Amino acid sequence: MGERTYNSSVLLHNWFEEIALDQDVLKDFINRKERGELLMQKLGSFKDDLLNKTELAKNADGHIHFGDQVLLINPGSDQNHPSDPLRAPMALTMNIDQSRFMTSKQVDSPCDVCGSANITPCVRNTFIITSVDGSCKGDPLRYGQNFTLRTLEGVTGQLFLTSDMQLFLKFAKKSRMQLVNLIDQLSFLSCWQVLYLDPQMRLEYDGYPVPANIKVLINHARTNQALAVFQKHSFWTMFGREHEITTHTFFDPHRAEEDLNHWIIVTGDPGVPHGTLFQRPPPICEDPEPKKEPSQEYPDCINQK
Structure with a gap:
């Protein structure tokens, strides 16, 4: 049994x-x-x-032009602050949602953005400076002029960087500030402006061509708030731990924008394939000639006396 x-x-x-x-x-x-x-x-x-590598624009005149492929890099902080620890450079990058990957073979709209420590030019972090006022391709971008940031063709879907005012059901997940994302429709919410970094000289530089590879502000035309990256607000993505991007202007006690709002529009290094001028090492300066010690002897006029 x-x-x-x-x-x-x-x-x-x-x-x-x-x-x-x-x-x-x-x-x-x-x-x-x-x-x-x-x-x-x-x-x-x-x-x-x-993660396929891309080639950035390599302009001989050193300025940003419409149609250029660029990176937007926050250079980080050079010194420690009580409220903001030392930050490494971070690039404005697409944040792909894995749950939506099965429905399409390219990035769908809307798509989130984030700050990534990977500052090597690739499909994920390369943007195209696009005109909204009829400027021709190749014309220089000027301070205070509206423009858009568009992703590349192909897998990234030609999406536009967009922001809007904070709403009850529409805000950044971590900081609860203005949401920044990528959408497939061009509108006034996708218009941005480059502002000169020094607020005391900002009006004087309005209308001048924007130089590449220097610190500037990326200001949202609709809400008049500057693009910012948060070090303390981070999350895990399919590419590792990355940081939140929002649109909010942070002022220091002198009413100048903090380094959270500082950005560099980076172009390519002509001498390095897939390289950037941001990653170019500083030139090695040769030691100057040693200074000659002053003669301890008295001048002839004194000796003659």
Whole structure:
């Protein structure tokens, strides 16, 4: 009594059905793996597409032009502050939602943005300076002039960097400030302006061409708030830990914008493939000639006396 009369080796009834189903699942897995249709394979290929290196604009005149491919890098902080620890440079970057990856083979709208420590030019962090006032491609971008930041063609879907006023159901997840994201529709909410860094000289530089690779402010035309990156508000993405981007102007006691709002529009290094002028090492200065020690002898006029 109690002895088992059937087991998995009998291959009858439910035991045979379970073994057949397991074999079908294994065969289907092997076939999908050979065709590259597994979710892990698709996600890995998608990540590789986003991390493909890009070439930035290399302008001889040193200015930013419409149609240029650029990076937006926050240079970080040079010294420690009680409320803001030492920060490394971070680039404005697309933040892809993995849950929406299966429905499309390219980035869908809306798409979040974040600050990434990866400042190497790639598809994910490269933007195109686009005109909204009829300026031709190749014309210099000027201080105070409206423009848009657009992602590249292809997998990134040509989305526009957009922000809007803080609403009850529309705000940044961590800081609860203005939301910044990427959408596929061009509107006034996608217009930005480059402002001179020094507030006392800002009006004097209005209308002048914007130089590349210097600190500037990226101001939102609709809300008159500056683009900012948060070090203390971070989260995990498919590319690691990254930081929140918002639109809010932070002032120091002298009513000047803090380094959270400082950005550098980075262009390419002509001498390095896929390189940037931001990453170019500083030139090595040769030691100057040693100063000659003053002669301890008296002048001839004194000796003659």
